[in-house]
Structures are given as structure tokens and as C-alpha cells.
Amino acid sequence: MKKQIISVLLLVLAATVVWAAGQGESAKPGASGSVVELRVQFPRDNEENQYRIQAELDKARRFEAEHPNIKIIPVHIEYDNTGEFFVRQAANQAPDVMMSVWATEAQLWVSKGWALPLDDYLASWEKMDWYNPASFDPFMVNGVRYGIPENNYVKHVIYNKDLFDQANQPYPKNDWTWNEFLEAARATTNKSAGVAGFAPMGRGGEGGWGFTDFIYQAGGEVVEIRDGKYYSVFDSPQAIAAAQFFKDLKWKHDVIPSQWANGWGDVFNVFGAGQAAMVFDADWGRAIPINSFGMDPDNIGVVIMPKGPGSQGRHAGVLGGTFMVINAASARSKAVQDAAFAWIDFERYDEAGLERIESEIADARSNGQYRAQFQYSPLLPEAQYIQRETAIMAANPDAAVIWGDDEFLELLPGTAHTEPAVAAQDLYGEYLANVVQLLLSDENADPERIMKEYNDRFQKEVLDPLNAAQ
Structure with missing residues (x-):
């Protein structure tokens, strides 16, 4: 169907290509x-x-x-x-x-x-x-x-405070590690009540996208550029350690949902239903549990990503x-x-922008909802626009949510890890998505073999042709 649609569009627009080619600057x-x-x-x-x-x-x-x-x-x-x-x-x-x-x-x-x-x-x-x-x-x-940044995000963790309280588990702190992340996930898991400690995205490109957070936290990378050429590097010891940790969440520790093949929206439905204590979020996800499930915004905590193991471990989330x-x-x-x-x-960051925020808050209030998304602004905190935006949000606590304390907001930019410079969507959807599926569906899966196989395939099928075309 996709090829048919593209073919029709090509036929419709083919004449325009000929016309445009002959017009040049004078056509403007x-x-x-x-x-x-x-x-x-x-x-x-x-x-x-x-x-x-x-x-x-x-x-x-x-x-x-x-x-x-x-x-x-x-x-x-x-x-x-x-x-x-x-x-x-x-x-x-x-x-x-x-x-x-x-x-x-x-x-x-x-x-x-x-x-x-x-x-x-x-x-x-x-x-x-x-x-x-x-x-x-x-x-x-x-x-x-x-390019000029329009909407940015840095992924981080949101957690259900009630589930932590019920498990007598302290809330995560911004200096936490994978060990403490695992401890929190194990403490808050209650499979008899249908509660998992952590709900990852396990389906499609979202699954591959989410898996890279673990690779970066372990100190690994997925693509490197050397002498202008692209190289797939998610077969490194750090990336393999991330794959092992991810697999163990399912098969060794049993802290993820039994139905793990969830996409982006599904994960936040699970979180909103009180069936997961922690999920990774970027910006809009938390609006689902708040506005669709009636979750109290005060019951949602935010914290930067946990630090991976060893000397190369780091707090990292996709930017x-x-x-x-x-x-x-x-x-x-x-x-x-x-x-x-x-x-x-x-009207870029001027009065009209502030008026839009006020209008969005008013619309949310009229619908009994919240303007709940987290906005990672490309502007500096001291920018006057940001200060005025924050003041508007703070003046409307019944319909607008401000996320994170000063420490979280100060530390979050330092955890930002840019996405792969090339073919990221292919990597997420066609290669790492398969890695995630294999790790979560087969208890006997070998993380090292799988990572090396898909790393080599991505290099051969995607990056080598790109390098050859340069």
C-alpha cells in the first residue's frame, strides 16, 4: 500500500518536476x-x-x-x-x-x-x-x-510515589545507579497484584529507541564517526553489558510486565493504571496517566536516569x-x-507564545484536565521568557504542572545524549527492535551473540552503503 501511494504521488507530481527544472531562480x-x-x-x-x-x-x-x-x-x-x-x-x-x-x-x-x-x-x-x-x-x-531547536526532550524516569510508599521503598535520588534502580524495581514489583517495577517499551521502533538509553548508561555507543565514515559499535563490552542487564530485568529478576510488547502509549497506559512503578519518559507521556486515568500529578516523581556500572557508567538519556x-x-x-x-x-518566544500557554491552561481547566507535559526548553533558565512561562505555570496549579526541583532541572542537561547522527530510525525500528524482542522473548537468548549479529547487519546493510556513497 505504501509503495502504491508513493507511486500515485510521483505520477501526480512528475509534471511539476519537469516544470521546476526549467524555471530555476526565475520561478521564485x-x-x-x-x-x-x-x-x-x-x-x-x-x-x-x-x-x-x-x-x-x-x-x-x-x-x-x-x-x-x-x-x-x-x-x-x-x-x-x-x-x-x-x-x-x-x-x-x-x-x-x-x-x-x-x-x-x-x-x-x-x-x-x-x-x-x-x-x-x-x-x-x-x-x-x-x-x-x-x-x-x-x-x-x-x-x-x-537547524533551530523547536521541541527538545531529554529522557528521564518518572515513578509512582504511591507504589513506592506501599513497598516502603525510598524514592530514587538523582545520584542513583543501576543497582539502586534494580533494587527499586524489585521492591515495587507485586505480580500477584499485577504490578511491575519497571515497564520498558518493547515493541517496534519505540523499543529500539528505549533500549539505547541502557547502552548509553553503560558507557556504550551505537554509531561512531571516524574519518568521515560511519561505524556500528553496539557490539562493545559496554553495549553487551546493557543487553544482559535488560534481559535480566525479565528473566532473572521478573520486574517487567508479563505483557511486555508495549509501544509508547501502551507504557503510559500501564503506568496510569497503577501497573508499573517506573517508566522512562521524554515529555508528553505523563499526560496520559494524568488526563486519561485521573492520576494525581503530585503522585508522580521525576528523577534523572540511573548511572550504569563501572568506570564508564554514566547518567544518560536520549536527547x-x-x-x-x-x-x-x-x-x-x-x-x-x-x-x-x-x-x-x-512570535518566537514572545507575548503570543505566553498567551498560547495561558490559553492551553484555560482549555485544560475547562476540560477538568492539566497542561501536564514536561517541556525541556532549548532556552537558558535565566532567559526572561522561561521565567515568565514558569510564573504562569506556578500561578495555575489546578491546571498546570511544573516538573522537577532545581536539582533535577540543573542535572538533566548533563545527562543528554544525542541520537545517532545517521540512520537512527532504521537502527531503532529494524535492528535494535529485533534485539529487544529476542532478549525479552527467549530466556536462553545470548546477548553477546545477538548484539554482534545485529551490529554487523546494521553495518553491512545500512552504514557500508552510506559510506560507499560518500
């Missing part, structure tokens, strides 16, 4: 000093996105009033790296400015010449001083910044998110590129 509106048309990524046009689309249309009208020489052309598309976006990109029908490119895509975009370098714009941008410089790292290649990127393959003229950056800058 505004080349003669007239109105510049700017194609902007908007949410996909479906029923559940109508309120988001309307908000973006309202923003576009305000932008056009301030920039009468620029006309916004909405392009309703969600980013993916295999389907519709690639078809539109080939046909020169993709947006000039993408608002939500995955943090894992920097190498792909730069290697194809799609991402416009942004350093010249950022050098004179008055908001640049507000940002944590490290927040740009996932979309930086060879020291050049190609990811989405970035705003100017599409160099589409925005070819300087006028369109300037318009794209103006759109990125427009």
Missing part, C-alpha cells in the same frame, strides 16, 4: 521585487488537527500584516524520511521552511544539500543569547548549525526532538530564504 515569486511566496509546513489536514491549523492560519495573517511583501502558502504535511516528504522534495513541492524535522535527520539533510546553513542568520539574531548553545548540537554538522530547517532545495533565492527565517523568528 519575488525575484523581480514583487511579493514573495513562502511555502510553510502546516499540520496535516485532518479532523484532529483543525484547531492547530486554524492557529497557524491566524498566525499567518498576523505575519502577512507585518510583512506585506510575503505571502504564506500552507503545505499540509508531517515530516517523514521515506514517503510523502521525499516525493514532494523530488518534485520541488516541499515546504520552503520545515518546522518539525526530526533531530536524527541532520546528516541526511546536509548530505543531500537540503539544509541551509544558518550561522549567518544566527550571528545577528537578537534571540540567540537566550538559547542554550548545546541545544543546537543535534542539527550541527562539521561545526555548522543547520532528541524536532528542528526548524530552511529547505535549501526549495528556498533557492535569497528573498525566500530571508522570508523563511522571518517566519521562524515571528
Whole structure:
């Protein structure tokens, strides 16, 4: 079905490719000093996105009033790296400015010449001083910044305080280790009551994504870059130790749910139902137990990831998110590129943003819910916008949740581990996902053999072709 859809899109857009190839710079509106048309990524046009689309249309009208020489052309598309976006990109029908490119895509975009370098714009941008410089790292290649962080996350642990209290288990502290994580998981597990100490994601790409946290905590890596080439390295002793620890959670210690093949949303359903004491979260997961299961936000604790074993062990959780990127393959003229950056800058961390937060809190209150997500902001804590945002949240405790104390918020950035620089989604969904399935489904599985097998396959099937194409 996916191939059929792509084929249809290719047929529909094929004529556009021919037209665009012959037009060059002259095809861009505004080349003669007239109105510049700017194609902007908007949410996909479906029923559940109508309120988001309307908000973006309202923003576009305000932008056009301030920039009468620029006309916004909405392009309703969600980013993916295999389907519709690639078809539109080939046909020169993709947006000039993408608002939500995955943090894992920097190498792909730069290697194809799609991402416009942004350093010249950022050098004179008055908001640049507000940002944590490290927040740009996932979309930086060879020291050049190609994206601006939109929504970031650093994974950490959330836990059910009631289940810890019932087990007389102290709450985790930010200096905890794998041994203390295991102790807490064993103490809070009560299989007769249907409670597991820890619920991992065990299905699909989410499972592979979650498994990398353990690899990083053990001091391992999954991909390294040496002399411009990519190498798969999750067959290291540290990565194998992570696989053994992960397997033992199921077969030796029996601290994960019997039904372990859970995706992202499933894990938070289990947590919300009081059937898991701990889960890894990034940002939005905790909204499910709070708003769908009625869990009291005060009953949810947060703590940084546990430290892995040995001298190379570390507190580590995946740093990811989405970035705003100017599409160099589409925005070819300087006028369109300037318009794209103006759109990125427009209402970015200003009064309108604070008003949106207040509106979201009001909407949550009217529905008897909370604005419950954890937002790992790319801005520095001392940025005025962050201070005002925090004040708004603190003034509405009945409908907004502030997560973590000062110690947690101070330590969390130091645990951030960027995702693989290349082919991360392939790695998660087609290789590490299989590792997770094998470790949790077979008591006799050999972690070392499995890790070496899938490490070699990923190198041969994915990274070697990428290296050869350079």
C-alpha cells in the first residue's frame, strides 16, 4: 500500500518536476521585487488537527500584516524520511521552511544539500543569547548549525510515589545507579497484584529507541564517526553489558510486565493504571496517566536516569526532538530564504507564545484536565521568557504542572545524549527492535551473540552503503 501511494504521488507530481527544472531562480515569486511566496509546513489536514491549523492560519495573517511583501502558502504535511516528504522534495513541492524535522535527520539533510546553513542568520539574531548553545548540537554538522531547536526532550524516569510508599521503598535520588534502580524495581514489583517495577517499551521502533538509553548508561555507543565514515559499535563490552542487564530485568529478576510488547502509549497506559512503578519518559507521556486515568500529578516523581556500572557508567538519556530547517532545495533565492527565517523568528518566544500557554491552561481547566507535559526548553533558565512561562505555570496549579526541583532541572542537561547522527530510525525500528524482542522473548537468548549479529547487519546493510556513497 505504501509503495502504491508513493507511486500515485510521483505520477501526480512528475509534471511539476519537469516544470521546476526549467524555471530555476526565475520561478521564485519575488525575484523581480514583487511579493514573495513562502511555502510553510502546516499540520496535516485532518479532523484532529483543525484547531492547530486554524492557529497557524491566524498566525499567518498576523505575519502577512507585518510583512506585506510575503505571502504564506500552507503545505499540509508531517515530516517523514521515506514517503510523502521525499516525493514532494523530488518534485520541488516541499515546504520552503520545515518546522518539525526530526533531530536524527541532520546528516541526511546536509548530505543531500537540503539544509541551509544558518550561522549567518544566527550571528545577528537578537534571540540567540537566550538559547542554550548545546541545544543546537543535534542539527550541527562539521561545526555548522543547520537547524533551530523547536521541541527538545531529554529522557528521564518518572515513578509512582504511591507504589513506592506501599513497598516502603525510598524514592530514587538523582545520584542513583543501576543497582539502586534494580533494587527499586524489585521492591515495587507485586505480580500477584499485577504490578511491575519497571515497564520498558518493547515493541517496534519505540523499543529500539528505549533500549539505547541502557547502552548509553553503560558507557556504550551505537554509531561512531571516524574519518568521515560511519561505524556500528553496539557490539562493545559496554553495549553487551546493557543487553544482559535488560534481559535480566525479565528473566532473572521478573520486574517487567508479563505483557511486555508495549509501544509508547501502551507504557503510559500501564503506568496510569497503577501497573508499573517506573517508566522512562521524554515529555508528553505523563499526560496520559494524568488526563486519561485521573492520576494525581503530585503522585508522580521525576528523577534523572540511573548511572550504569563501572568506570564508564554514566547518567544518560536520549536527547532528541524536532528542528526548524530552511529547505535549501526549495528556498533557492535569497528573498525566500530571508522570508523563511522571518517566519521562524515571528512570535518566537514572545507575548503570543505566553498567551498560547495561558490559553492551553484555560482549555485544560475547562476540560477538568492539566497542561501536564514536561517541556525541556532549548532556552537558558535565566532567559526572561522561561521565567515568565514558569510564573504562569506556578500561578495555575489546578491546571498546570511544573516538573522537577532545581536539582533535577540543573542535572538533566548533563545527562543528554544525542541520537545517532545517521540512520537512527532504521537502527531503532529494524535492528535494535529485533534485539529487544529476542532478549525479552527467549530466556536462553545470548546477548553477546545477538548484539554482534545485529551490529554487523546494521553495518553491512545500512552504514557500508552510506559510506560507499560518500
